[in-house]
Amino acid sequence: MVVDRKSLTWWERSYLPAIAGGFRVTWRHFANTVFRRKSVTMQYPEEKWVMPEGYRGAPYLVSDVEGHTKCVSCQLCEFICPPKAILITPPGPEGMAADRPNAEKMPREFEINMLRCIFCGLCQEVCPEEAIFLQKDYSLTGLTRGEMIYNKEKLLKLGGVDTGVQKWKQKLDEAREQEVFPVLGA
Amino acid sequence: MPAIATAAPATSVPPPVETVTVKVNGRTVVVPKTMPDWQGKPQLTTMLQAARLGGVEIPHYCYHDKLPVVGNCRMCLVEFGTPVMNSATRKPVLNEDGTPKIARSVLPYEPGTPRGAITCATPISPGMEIYADSPATKQMREAVLEFLLINHPLDCPICDQAGECKLQEYSVQHGQATSEFVETKVHKPKAVDLGPRIMLDDERCILCTRCIRFTKDIAGDDALGIVNRGSYNSVAAYPGRKFDNNYSLNTVDICPVGALTSKDFRFKMRVWFLKETRSLCTSCGTGCNIVIGSREDTIHRFEPRDNAAVNSSWMCDSGRLNYKWIGRPDRLRDVGVRGERSTWSAALRELHAALAQAPMGSVAIIAGARQTTEELYLLKRLAERFGAATDSVPRTGAADGFLVAADRNCNTQGARLTGIWSGTMGAQIPRIAEGIRTGKVRTLLVFGEDVTRYGIGEELLASLETLVVSDILPSATTRAAHYLLPGCAAAEKRGTFVNVKGRLQKFLKAVEAPGDARPEWEFLSDLVEGGVSRKVPATLEGVFNQMVREIPAFSGLEWARIGDTGAAVPL
Numbered sequence: 016m017v018v019d020r021k022s023l024t025w026w027e028r029s030y031l032p033a034i035a036g037g038f039r040v041t042w043r044h045f046a047n048t049v050f051r052r053k054s055v056t057m058q059y060p061e062e063k064w065v066m067p068e069g070y071r072g073a074p075y076l077v078s079d080v081e082g083h084t085k086c087v088s089c090q091l092c093e094f095i096c097p098p099k100a101i102l103i104t105p106p107g108p109e110g111m112a113a114d115r116p117n118a119e120k121m122p123r124e125f126e127i128n129m130l131r132c133i134f135c136g137l138c139q140e141v142c143p144e145e146a147i148f149l150q151k152d153y154s155l156t157g158l159t160r161g162e163m164i165y166n167k168e169k170l171l172k173l174g175g176v177d178t179g180v181q182k183w184k185q186k187l188d189e190a191r192e193q194e195v196f197p198v199l200g201a
Numbered sequence: 202m203p204a205i206a207t208a209a210p211a212t213s214v215p216p217p218v219e220t221v222t223v224k225v226n227g228r229t230v231v232v233p234k235t236m237p238d239w240q241g242k243p244q245l246t247t248m249l250q251a252a253r254l255g256g257v258e259i260p261h262y263c264y265h266d267k268l269p270v271v272g273n274c275r276m277c278l279v280e281f282g283t284p285v286m287n288s289a290t291r292k293p294v295l296n297e298d299g300t301p302k303i304a305r306s307v308l309p310y311e312p313g314t315p316r317g318a319i320t321c322a323t324p325i326s327p328g329m330e331i332y333a334d335s336p337a338t339k340q341m342r343e344a345v346l347e348f349l350l351i352n353h354p355l356d357c358p359i360c361d362q363a364g365e366c367k368l369q370e371y372s373v374q375h376g377q378a379t380s381e382f383v384e385t386k387v388h389k390p391k392a393v394d395l396g397p398r399i400m401l402d403d404e405r406c407i408l409c410t411r412c413i414r415f416t417k418d419i420a421g422d423d424a425l426g427i428v429n430r431g432s433y434n435s436v437a438a439y440p441g442r443k444f445d446n447n448y449s450l451n452t453v454d455i456c457p458v459g460a461l462t463s464k465d466f467r468f469k470m471r472v473w474f475l476k477e478t479r480s481l482c483t484s485c486g487t488g489c490n491i492v493i494g495s496r497e498d499t500i501h502r503f504e505p506r507d508n509a510a511v512n513s514s515w516m517c518d519s520g521r522l523n524y525k526w527i528g529r530p531d532r533l534r535d536v537g538v539r540g541e542r543s544t545w546s547a548a549l550r551e552l553h554a555a556l557a558q559a560p561m562g563s564v565a566i567i568a569g570a571r572q573t574t575e576e577l578y579l580l581k582r583l584a585e586r587f588g589a590a591t592d593s594v595p596r597t598g599a600a601d602g603f604l605v606a607a608d609r610n611c612n613t614q615g616a617r618l619t620g621i622w623s624g625t626m627g628a629q630i631p632r633i634a635e636g637i638r639t640g641k642v643r644t645l646l647v648f649g650e651d652v653t654r655y656g657i658g659e660e661l662l663a664s665l666e667t668l669v670v671s672d673i674l675p676s677a678t679t680r681a682a683h684y685l686l687p688g689c690a691a692a693e694k695r696g697t698f699v700n701v702k703g704r705l706q707k708f709l710k711a712v713e714a715p716g717d718a719r720p721e722w723e724f725l726s727d728l729v730e731g732g733v734s735r736k737v738p739a740t741l742e743g744v745f746n747q748m749v750r751e752i753p754a755f756s757g758l759e760w761a762r763i764g765d766t767g768a769a770v771p772l
Contacts, residue, residue: 087358088468089357089358089359089363089471090471091358094473105470108464108466110468118356119359119391119392119468120359144358186354186388189385189388192385193385
């Protein structure tokens with residue numbers, strides 16, 4: 016595509032309209048601060064911007080409304096993560112049972128290295144359980160590198176509760192409504 | 202594309218093979234009239250086999266090369282056509298252009314509707330045309346897959362099979378994007394404890410009966426069956442019995458879905474993270490071909506690898522689960538010189554000097570028959586330099602008549618062919634013990650054995666001038682060693698083994714050895730190089746090729762030309 020560049024008129028080339036425009040902005044802020052007592056600075060970090068809807072901040076794990084971990088340790092986020100920031104330790108054969116009924120699996124450990132994370136959101140997009148969401152946090156600090164590796168406990172605490180669907184509970188309720196039939200040898 | 206994998210090696214003059222000409226997706230393919238079935242007996246070639254020979258893989262669940270054909274999953278349905286015959290002259294009717302006229306298969310009571318045939322169980326006929334990608338075939342496939350998925354729980358994020366699941370693969374390749382099923386799914390038992398090593402999820406099962414056929418016809422233990430009727434059909438073990446034969450984990454491999462899963466591998470690692478390395482099982486003399494699944498130097502599982510000359514597609518559970526010791530925390534990881542931690546260069550330099558002092562006949566070598574052929578060859582060369590007596594330790598158990606051999610060393614024949622032992626294995630050990638007692642043997646090299654358990658006690662070891670021990674795990678022998686050289690498990694190095702039937706097979710490295718441990722052949726070639734005028738090549742390929750030149754049984758072999766399934770050597 017070729018963009019037609021409009022050539023400047025002699026009046027525009029004189030810079031005078033641009034200078035006037037600049038003064039107008041300066042004067043507006045001056046007037047707002049001095050005469051209308053409106054503040055233009057923000058007391059960061061005590062005050063923070065309200066992030067717009069869809070903002071991609073740090074990814075955290077969420078719990079369902081009953082407080083159970085939603086993550087089932089499928090490791091798709093670990094697989095897709097471009098900077099390899101996610102490290103999941105699956106429960107393994109003798110690992111602890113999941114804290115919710117019907118879904119048998121949940122991560123033993125779930126670590127996100129926030130120094131590596133690029134907030135791309137692929138983990139949220141790939142998650143089949145809606146268990147990880149990019150939230151509004153953008154300013155993460157720590158005194159050591161180790162502190163910046165967030166573990167499962169911390170991620171769940173920061174992530175809060177997701178009111179979305181409880182897939183496995185739904186399946187369990189469905190199963191419970193059915194007649195029970197015996198399976199030999201079970 | 203596997204062609205006739207189980208065909209016997211060609212003799213000098215192959216007998217003329219009767220062939221049939223068919224068309225697969227419009228391409229003419231000439232196939233043998235009969236092909237070996239699961240038992241190797243010739244049977245009429247099926248449409249599935251013919252399509253495979255024509256380069257078209259027809260999707261299937263219940264069919265398996267090594268199992269009897271049952272044809273119950275219906276996934277391999279395809280539309281086909283046969284030449285129209287003139288009933289009077291018994292000759293094919295021709296089109297105007299001279300090509301034979303083909304009648305597409307249709308329902309007898311509804312001639313407008315194509316009728317499919319299950320390719321796994323339908324033999325081909327001359328002139329048959331197989332339409333593996335026709336619209337009717339695709340529709341049939343979609344419909345079958347939809348039915349198979351009706352009661353499937355869709356719990357892929359939890360299921361261990363995800364990533365190597367035929368249900369997932371075919372759903373992507375041949376399925377529909379959405380389900381039309383609005384009714385409630387039938388819920389069946391989950392996490393059923395089928396046996397000590399097997400977990401069953403009945404909801405995921407598509408009732409292909411591969412597991413039932415395997416355990417009945419291959420393992421010879423009729424432990425499984427299908428119970429209940431209709432959509433409540435479920436696989437279960439015989440009442441009051443556990444599915445616990447020594448081959449049960451093969452059903453996990455052949456299960457096309459996640460119904461049967463290994464308890465050992467349960468929730469351990471997603472399969473797409475696993476690096477797959479072609480290796481060999483070291484638990485007995487059979488030398489089953491395996492694939493090691495590892496991630497970041499942790500071994501997660503062994504799986505059998507096809508080799509018609511050794512293990513077909515199977516392996517025993519005991520061999521499969523015998524990998525955990527490789528990652529044991531007490532593995533030997535440091536070079537030791539008289540109990541002090543040392544380095545390879547310092548220890549080998551000192552060891553060179555010590556060995557240089559040893560007079561002829563004062564050295565003995567006990568080399569485990571679990572070392573690789575290359576290592577045993579280097580040890581034999583070292584022994585020749587000192588006129589040393591060499592031997593291995595026999596290790597036997599009960600053979601089961603299928604895959605487990607009585608010989609529990611994985612390289613007994615390799616040790617014999619390299620000259621480590623002859624006559625009776627282990628016969629030299631009492632003589633070596635006597636030699637140590639009388640003071641004749643002053644230097645002992647032990648590779649991969651705890652000799653204190655085989656007649657050379659700790660007090661005898663203590664009386665030696667020099668005791669060189671290489672091993673993987675600590676033992677009474679390694680504790681007595683003057684020179685402790687940490688070695689590698691087979692999964693951590695490359696090499697070859699010769700199995701009980703005389704098949705030389707190579708294996709590749711899957712994971713790194715812990716700490717300072719090095720493959721034995723590496724430091725053995727250093728040791729041999731110091732004393733023997735002939736140069737030892739620096740690479741394993743070189744050592745192997747040199748060994749081949751010196752040992753008549755191996756003549757004609759070359760590292761690069763031993764394929765994945767090995768080569769037969771005369772015993």
